[in-house]
Each structure stands twice: as structure tokens, then as C-alpha cells.
Amino acid sequence: xxxxxxxxxxxxxxxxxxxPDEARWLxxxxxxxxxxxxxxxGSFEISDLTTRAVFCCRLCRRQFTVKSGTIFEDSxxxxxxWLCAVWALSxxxxxASSHELARRIHVTQKTAWFMLSRIRLAMQTKGFNALPRxxxxxxxxxxxxxxxxxM
Ligand SMILES: [Zn+2]
Numbered sequence: 390x391x392x393x394x395x396x397x398x399x400x401x402x403x404x405x406x407x408x409p410d411e412a413r414w415l416x417x418x419x420x421x422x423x424x425x426x427x428x429x430x431g432s433f434e435i436s437d438l439t440t441r442a443v444f445c446c447r448l449c450r451r452q453f454t455v456k457s458g459t460i461f462e463d464s465x466x467x468x469x470x471w472l473c474a475v476w477a478l479s480x481x482x483x484x485a486s487s488h489e490l491a492r493r494i495h496v497t498q499k500t501a502w503f504m505l506s507r508i509r510l511a512m513q514t515k516g517f518n519a520l521p522r523x524x525x526x527x528x529x530x531x532x533x534x535x536x537x538x539x540m
Contacts (some may be wrong), residue, residue: 402476403493406469412441415445415472416455420517427451428458459517460507471493483526 396402406412416498417425427446434447444453456462461471475495477485491501509515 395477396468399473399477399480399493400488401527402473403469406472406476409469411444412468412472413455415461416468416517417459420459421474453503460511461517464495465499466504470496471504471508474501475508478505 397403406415423442424433425437426433427435427444427449428444429451430449432446432448436445436447438445438452443452443454452486456468461468464471474485474490477490485505487498487502490496490505491498494501496504
């Protein structure tokens with residue numbers, strides 16, 4: 390783990406999560422508090438292809454990123470922006486407002502509001518897995534989203 394101080398204000402969070410390694414690391418912690426797990430087969434045998442920010446499952450050979458299968462996947466909103474919103478919602482000292490978030494991460498207030506509501510929902514359901522869409526299989530392995538994660 391890196392020695393960088395975790396952000397205490399939204400302003401610090403914006404700078405902090407601009408580092409893609411930090412952003413990736415934090416999301417991995419949120420998703421897999423018990424260790425990186427293959428979203429396809431649930432295996433813990435994962436190779437980290439750090440240079441490409443991609444993980445590879447040693448069992449099923451599937452490659453995935455920290456965003457695969459989450460609400461952050463296929464989003465035009467950058468991961469660092471999402472994580473600022475996550476930070477704003479999980480911070481105790483700092484109540485999140487969509488107006489302030491919008492200003493800090495340079496999105497419209499409407500977008501910020503949408504992000505906050507998506508994350509609130511994800512927090513309630515104890516995971517950041519993508520909402521089921523029609524024709525899309527829900528992951529069977531709910532071990533990843535177990536209650537009592539380190540959030
Ligand atoms: Zn696998």
C-alpha cells in the first residue's frame with residue numbers, strides 16, 4: 390500500500406484520484422475486500438498484468454479490469470470522477486452535494502446528481518456491480534459483494 394495520505398476534502402480527492410493507479414487500487418479494495426476475484430468463475434488465482442491495468446484469471450483465462458461488470462464500466466465518466474463521487478458520499482465530515490461535486494470534477498450538476506444516486510444505490514446493495522439489464526446475465530457469484538465490506 391502506498392504512503393500517500395488519503396484525501397480529507399473533495400478538493401484533495403480530485404487530485405488524489407487523478408492518479409490512475411490510486412483510482413484502480415481504491416476500486417479494487419472496494420470491490421474485493423478479500424482479494425481480487427475473477428468475475429466469471431470466482432477464482433482467486435489472478436495474475437495482475439500491471440502494465441496494462443488488466444487482470445487475468447489463471448483458471449478460466451478471462452481477462453478483466455477493475456471496472457468490469459461494475460456501474461463504472463462503459464461509462465463515459467472517468468473512473469477518477471466516479472471515485473470522487475464515491476469519496477464524497479462515504480466521507481463523514483463532508484456531506485456530498487451534487488453542485489459542489491459538479492464544480493470540482495467538471496461535469497454538469499445533472500450528471501453529478503446521477504452519479505451520486507447510482508453510487509447510493511450501489512452502496513445500498515453492497516456492491517458496485519452493474520444493474521441488471523435485459524438480456525444480461527446477473528453474476529451468480531455474490532461472494533464478491535458480501536455484507537460488511539471495508540467501506
Ligand atoms: Zn476465472
